[in-house]
Amino acid sequence: MEADYQVYEQWISIVINGAPMSRLMVTAGRHWICLLRGLNRDMVKNVRVVKDVQPMNSDSRCLLQIHALKIDGELLPVTDKPHKVEFIGDSITSGEGGIGAKEEADWIPMLFTALHNYTAITAEALNADYRVLSQSGWGVLTGWDNNPHTNIPAYYEQVCGVLTGERNEALGAFSDHDFTSWQPDIVVVNLGSNDGGAFYSPAWTDPASGKVYKQRLNEDGTFNEEDLQAFENATINFLIKLRACNPAAHIVWVYGMLGTPMMPAIYRAVDAYKKKTRDRNVSVFQLPNTTEETIGSRSHPGLLAHTKAANELTGYLREILKN
Amino acid sequence: MEADYQVYEQWISIVINGAPMSRLMVTAGRHWICLLRGLNRDMVKNVRVVKDVQPMNSDSRCLLQIHALKIDGELLPVTDKPHKVEFIGDSITSGEGGIGAKEEADWIPMLFTALHNYTAITAEALNADYRVLSQSGWGVLTGWDNNPHTNIPAYYEQVCGVLTGERNEALGAFSDHDFTSWQPDIVVVNLGSNDGGAFYSPAWTDPASGKVYKQRLNEDGTFNEEDLQAFENATINFLIKLRACNPAAHIVWVYGMLGTPMMPAIYRAVDAYKKKTRDRNVSVFQLPNTTEETIGSRSHPGLLAHTKAANELTGYLREILKN
Amino acid sequence: MEADYQVYEQWISIVINGAPMSRLMVTAGRHWICLLRGLNRDMVKNVRVVKDVQPMNSDSRCLLQIHALKIDGELLPVTDKPHKVEFIGDSITSGEGGIGAKEEADWIPMLFTALHNYTAITAEALNADYRVLSQSGWGVLTGWDNNPHTNIPAYYEQVCGVLTGERNEALGAFSDHDFTSWQPDIVVVNLGSNDGGAFYSPAWTDPASGKVYKQRLNEDGTFNEEDLQAFENATINFLIKLRACNPAAHIVWVYGMLGTPMMPAIYRAVDAYKKKTRDRNVSVFQLPNTTEETIGSRSHPGLLAHTKAANELTGYLREILKN
Amino acid sequence: MEADYQVYEQWISIVINGAPMSRLMVTAGRHWICLLRGLNRDMVKNVRVVKDVQPMNSDSRCLLQIHALKIDGELLPVTDKPHKVEFIGDSITSGEGGIGAKEEADWIPMLFTALHNYTAITAEALNADYRVLSQSGWGVLTGWDNNPHTNIPAYYEQVCGVLTGERNEALGAFSDHDFTSWQPDIVVVNLGSNDGGAFYSPAWTDPASGKVYKQRLNEDGTFNEEDLQAFENATINFLIKLRACNPAAHIVWVYGMLGTPMMPAIYRAVDAYKKKTRDRNVSVFQLPNTTEETIGSRSHPGLLAHTKAANELTGYLREILKN
Incomplete structure (x- = not known):
């Protein structure tokens, strides 16, 4: 190795x-x-x-x-397992904080786990092969810090698109992914937490263009409607891209392991996408919130929170796989 | 390393x-x-x-x-923790089977764990420093296979006495252990399971002397009284040795994680020891049995069985540490 | 009595x-x-x-x-408790099936429980005084059987409005409830399950008018949009009524203990209500689904399902009560 | 009624x-x-x-x-269930404290429960018919207050022997029980807690004879050997009586739900009985102790403690019923 x-x-x-x-x-x-x-x-x-x-x-x-x-x-x-599931997400899906002492606060690889994590637990419960695409801090429209480049949709169609560096490119990264090679039965998208966080983070200035990015709060603490609409548009566009790449998959947008402030916007976006495309094979599912008892390191969901989320998600996906 | x-x-x-x-x-x-x-x-x-x-x-x-x-x-x-506990035992205390798939049956190091194990869980719950001396298959009088040399008491007073080899000797193994360097508040002895098993194993012939060893069953399936008495004598003698090495410790003989057939003999031996020595600081405590739900690999207690045993033992030791 | x-x-x-x-x-x-x-x-x-x-x-x-x-x-x-919560709902909120053997199928009072039920468990966890208005089989727009009269909103403002009979009227039922006498901090509405069920039930003919009522399914099994819109309108109107009666309360629409088919419609209705009224003090929260392990009698949530729902709801309401 | x-x-x-x-x-x-x-x-x-x-x-x-x-x-x-179990005991077996708020301290019927209790839970898990004979505060040799008349063995052979009053006698109490009418597969005796408590209670003076009774402690806090021997003799005699009444039953003496101080004496007595009679069908089993988390009302085991004890006991009895 x-x-x-x-x-x-x-x-x-x-x-x-x-x-x-x-x-x-x-x-x-x-x-x-x-x-x-x-x-x-x-x-x-x-x-x-x-x-x-x-x-x-x-x-x-x-x-x-x-x-x-x-x-x-x-x-x-x-042998192949009877089902295939793809998980797309951010730090939660990367298992950040699923391992390690609660007091740990450093952003280091040691605190990531692909096993103490709702993706692995759900896939095992469903007896499914699975793959995971996730980046800590990233979103649909924007990252937690208002950086608009740290969005998953832009890289979804590439092989290891989120990597950087010439050596990785030489080794095959960034080339187009052949989606026909592995078609999931279900795509689980767990994004929105960082898009929500961006409303509470300082503005981000693009070092290349000098342009300033910020998801704004209204004076009464609610989300600026225009910025929220931009998130919804990004969500709709990502659903269109996901459907193009995964024609037969059921797409479930899941959300809620670190609170639910973006849930109305997610429901609106999925509604708008369904109205626009007549695609019926898309749904939204709320995952249980993380509590003081279930939290892990780095203020992220711990193994107990991931296990609880996996149990609820498994029940939900089992019904979908039946149909 | x-x-x-x-x-x-x-x-x-x-x-x-x-x-x-x-x-x-x-x-x-x-x-x-x-x-x-x-x-x-x-x-x-x-x-x-x-x-x-x-x-x-x-x-x-x-x-x-x-x-x-x-x-x-x-x-x-x-900093030292407020309590010191010593654990003495066999495969259970070595954490054999506390990790790994239930189907695993090989006797290999991978299936031993010092963390998924009642010693570590109890010591953490008590906030105690601890040490562990244990050998898979060994007993007080005899090993599981009737080999009389695989008994813990014979090696208890040595540094790494159960090791073998000249290199280990050159590195300091087999020399006398200085018990004054670390005196426990509690000594937990979890032995008897292999002494019990020996009654059901074939005889063992000493390759050196040709002598045959066997803990015998009566025709009605009960333990031969003479052989059981030999176990009780060995238990009494080990208690005498433990007290000599650990003058102030409370000694608890625990037993039961793989059934309780030897419990009456253990109670008799501890009774006889107490009567003989007037030593009051010794007791017996039954640990919960392993079930189909709590079993681990190699038909040994799994993490759930160890956790359950640790919870019961912790409650018992906490009362002793109060006095 | x-x-x-x-x-x-x-x-x-x-x-x-x-x-x-x-x-x-x-x-x-x-x-x-x-x-x-x-x-x-x-x-x-x-x-x-x-x-x-x-x-x-x-x-x-x-x-x-x-x-x-x-x-x-x-x-x-x-002494009054520090919080006041009102629960409005259907059979789930009435605790139907929260007690009794799983095999029980009769619709009888014995199988109702106000204690083995998420309302009581949540109120106790929050240390809140609470009251409950609920009717088995009823909805926002229509009952499970397409009967449009079995809707909670029509009776919400009366004292014991869902009762019938002249004696009850003589005893004070059906008169206007004085909402100033008890103002909740939170109103929890758990309705929608029967409105959803009506799409799958036969049509209902009003014996008085001969009029036929039916929430229709499309040929592809999805909900008829016009009928779904009628549900959303009823939801919006009920929110308007709830706000009028409870000016300062946070209103939470909860749903999900028997599946989530109506959730998009509920989100749309709450969204539309909020847009129309600029009322920010309303939200939606998904409760965990009932599983084979947590089901009770009469195919309804059992004590385990109610306890799980109460735990999630308590966490959510605690955050609201903090603000 | x-x-x-x-x-x-x-x-x-x-x-x-x-x-x-x-x-x-x-x-x-x-x-x-x-x-x-x-x-x-x-x-x-x-x-x-x-x-x-x-x-x-x-x-x-x-x-x-x-x-x-x-x-x-x-x-x-x-239809009869496949097994029959008889439980004999004191307040623990009567379910005292298995129901009610932890703060309850009154000795009143409301705080007794025959269902939230290890007897019912064990019998259900074993799918066994069962009967229970138990009196709060009673023992094998003596009650908790040193009253020697409150001992179960003296009344074991009578119908409702522990009752009093002429009306009860007229209704059939105190007559000889016909043991042939119902022969258990297993007799569970859960006695000893009050015999142990008597060592710490004041002396009891018989109002009839003026005789004073007291189980004595030695100056060092240990049990007086003569008095302990009297308990062991009473235990041996009760085993002889139990065997006479239940010739084919396995007899298990269980103990430990409120601590284990009498366990060595119980083991000695059972050992002595077995030695004397060659009866092999008798054993001892330690039940898990009650903790702060599992305690009920009146400082007695609560439902959680009874459930835990029942789980351990069920595992143990299942093995016996297999043979």
């Missing part, structure tokens, strides 16, 4: 027969990592290596590659 | 501010292992490296050494 | 110092019911008699009266 | 199809009590009336009789 980074190292988890056995920092350089040893040769094992940390957009040297696999047994095909 | 072994590799867990962040196999050779990076330099962190696997008696090359610690911060003293 | 009925008897619960001690059927006639006896005379007790069953609209003889209270102690004033 | 009492009224619970629907005080006099009404006539219902309060030894007028049953349906035979 080869890893590189300027600042943000990678972490992986090793899952044997469905149980997480190991979780480790992958330090820079090229090393063999022993996945398992000593087990009975006559039993087939399911071995999974899970990348625990999201791609790190701000670290252009960010790299994690598997060059080779050495075994003294035999590799057997892994 | 340097590791060596013939068969059984070591595993460690890294705990930051009380939260397990990493768990990894320590493969043979000498390497730097990065414990943490990227955290705020102005905050004091508590970093703990926990050896997840018991000393491996059957692997004489078994070795784990920390040679050096490299930091770019400052090391601060760790 | 005096009770009367044609078909549907009343039930009460007796709560002593916050703990339910007794629950009993109140059979027809006039009897003394002993609330408590034998307790220490020197301790003040809090005694509450809770009417467990909703007013029974279809039974015009339905009556429950307390004529007198006999005590051998002293009655002390009960 | 006819009830009478000087001081301590009776309470009953009504259980329909396994779900408790009603719990009510049965006041003095003779009344009809409606068990159920309004249910579908075509469905068979299982209706159980449970006497919630133990016989009240100190109230010789204590009486509860069912004179007649009026139905408009048909009575069907109730």
Whole structure:
């Protein structure tokens, strides 16, 4: 395994027969990592290596590659699971804060987890293959800090679009993703928390153009209608793009693990999209809020909040998969 | 960190501010292992490296050494916790099966855990420093297979007495342990499960002497009284040794996580010891049995069983620590 | 206590110092019911008699009266709790199915409970005084069976408006309720489930006018837009009425304990109401769905479902009460 | 139903199809009590009336009789359950404190419950018919206050032996119980807590004989050996009586819901009994202690403590019933 980074190292988890056995920092350089040893040769094992940390957009040297696999047994095909789910989101979907002491406040890779996280828990409960696209701090229209470039829709159609750096480009990042290669039954979009946060953050000035961006609050503390409409338009446009890329999938917009201030706008946008397109295969689902008992590190949902959200979401998706 | 072994590799867990962040196999050779990076330099962190696997008696090359610690911060003293507890036991106390898929059946280091285990959970709940001496398969009088040498009492007074090999000896193993260096408030002994199992195992023949050992069952399925008495005598003698080494500690014999067939014998032995010595500071406490819901891998108690046992034990020890 | 009925008897619960001690059927006639006896005379007790069953609209003889209270102690004033909450709803809010074996299918008073019910659990968690107006099967626009008369808004402003019968009228029912006598901090409206169900029920013919009522489904199984709009209009009008009666209350429309098909329409209606009135003090909150594990009798939410809903709602209302 | 009492009224619970629907005080006099009404006539219902309060030894007028049953349906035979369990005990087994607010301190019938209680929960989990003989404050050798007459063994062989009063005698109390009429598979004895408490209570003087009774503590706070031996002798004798009355039953002595000080003596007594009689069908099982979280009213085990004890006991008894 080869890893590189300027600042943000990678972490992986090793899952044997469905149980997480190991979780480790992958330090820079090229090393063999022993996945398992000593087990009975006559039993087939399911071995999974899970990348625990999201791609790190701000670290252009960010790299994690598997060059080779050495075994003294035999590799057997892994059968597909009966369902396919795609999750799109922000820090919540990246599992930021799902692990670590509550007092931790640093924005570091160690506090990300792809397993203690509603995506993995939901996929396992549904017995589904899944993939995750998420970036901490990003939104539909804008990031938490009013930076309009940190929006997921702009990069959705690329391979590893949120990465940066020439080396990543040379390795294939930023090229068009072939959506026909893997078509999900369900697309879960968990975005809006940072778009909501932007209303409460200072303005952001684009260093390139000098242009200033700000989602504004009215004097009475409510959201500026024009700016909220921009969020709704971005949501509608993202739904159009998602549908183009995933023609047969049910699309569920989920929201609520860190409060529900944007929910009326999300419902309005989904309504407007459905009215415009006559697409019936889209819905909205509220996830349970995080509480003092269920919070994790970095004031983000902890394992208990992710488990609770996964249980509710699983119930909801199960009904959809039945149809 | 340097590791060596013939068969059984070591595993460690890294705990930051009380939260397990990493768990990894320590493969043979000498390497730097990065414990943490990227955290705020102005905050004091508590970093703990926990050896997840018991000393491996059957692997004489078994070795784990920390040679050096490299930091770019400052090391601060760790304050003692208000209580000290020592745990003595077998596979249950070694956390065998506390981690891993239920279907796992191999006896391998990966399936041992020092954190998903009643010792760690109890010590944390009591806010106690603790140490653990335990060997999978061992007993008070005899191991599970009727091998009389795999008994904990014979090695209790040595440093790493259960290890083997000349290198370990050269490194200080087998020398007398200085009990004055760390006197526990409570000694928890969780032994008897393998002594009970020996009644149901085939006889064991000592390869050195040719002598055959067997804890016998009566025809009606009850324990042979003479053999049971030998267990009780061994228990009495171990209590005498424990008291000699730990003059002021309360000694609790706990038992029951894998059934209670030896409980009457344990009560008789503790009674006999107390009568003989007038030592009042000894008691017996039954731990909850493992069920289908709480079982882990290798038919051993899982995390749920360990958590339940720890909760009951914590309540019991708290009363003792009050006095 | 005096009770009367044609078909549907009343039930009460007796709560002593916050703990339910007794629950009993109140059979027809006039009897003394002993609330408590034998307790220490020197301790003040809090005694509450809770009417467990909703007013029974279809039974015009339905009556429950307390004529007198006999005590051998002293009655002390009960201090107001710091908050006041009003709950408005249908069978869910009436606690239908919150008690009784899962197999029970009869529509009988025994299966109603005012204590095993999200209203009581939420009010206790918030330390709030509360009142409940609810009718099983009723809606905002229409009942579950397309009967347009079984709508809560039409009766909201009356004292016991949903009752029937001349005796009840003589006793004061149907007169105007004096809303100034008790102004809630929060009004929780949990309606919409029966309006949704009406789309799947046969048409209802008014026996008086011969007029036929039906909320229609489109051929593709979606809701007829005109009929859905009628529901939204009824919702808007009910919000206007609620605001008129409760000028300072936060109004929360909650929904979801038996699925969420009407949620987009509810969001649209609340949005439209807010746009029209500039009233900011209204919101929507999704309650967790009932599952096979949490269901009660009569295919309604059971105690577990009510407890889960109450926990989520309590967290949400606590934030509102803070402001 | 006819009830009478000087001081301590009776309470009953009504259980329909396994779900408790009603719990009510049965006041003095003779009344009809409606068990159920309004249910579908075509469905068979299982209706159980449970006497919630133990016989009240100190109230010789204590009486509860069912004179007649009026139905408009048909009575069907109730099939026997596959197992039979008998529970013998004290206040814990009488469910004292299993219901009611934690602050309640009065010794009154309202705070007894036969359903929120480990006997009912265990029997239901085992799918067993069961019966209960228990008296609050009583022991094997002596009551909590050193009164030697409040011991269960003396009355075990009589019908309602613990009752008092001529009317009860005329109604059949105190006559010999015909043990052949109902032979349990398992006898659970939960006694010892009051025998232990007697060591800490003042002496009791027999008003008839003037004789003084006291279980003594040694100066160092341990139990006087002679007095403890008297308890062990009483335990042995009770086991002999239990065996005579229940020749084929497995007898389990359980203990621990309010601490374990008498456990060594119980083990010694059971050991001595087994040695003396060669009876193998007797064992001891520790129940989980009550904690601050699980305590009920009157400083007794609450519903959570009873549920936890029932879960552990069920697991243990299930193994015994397998053999």
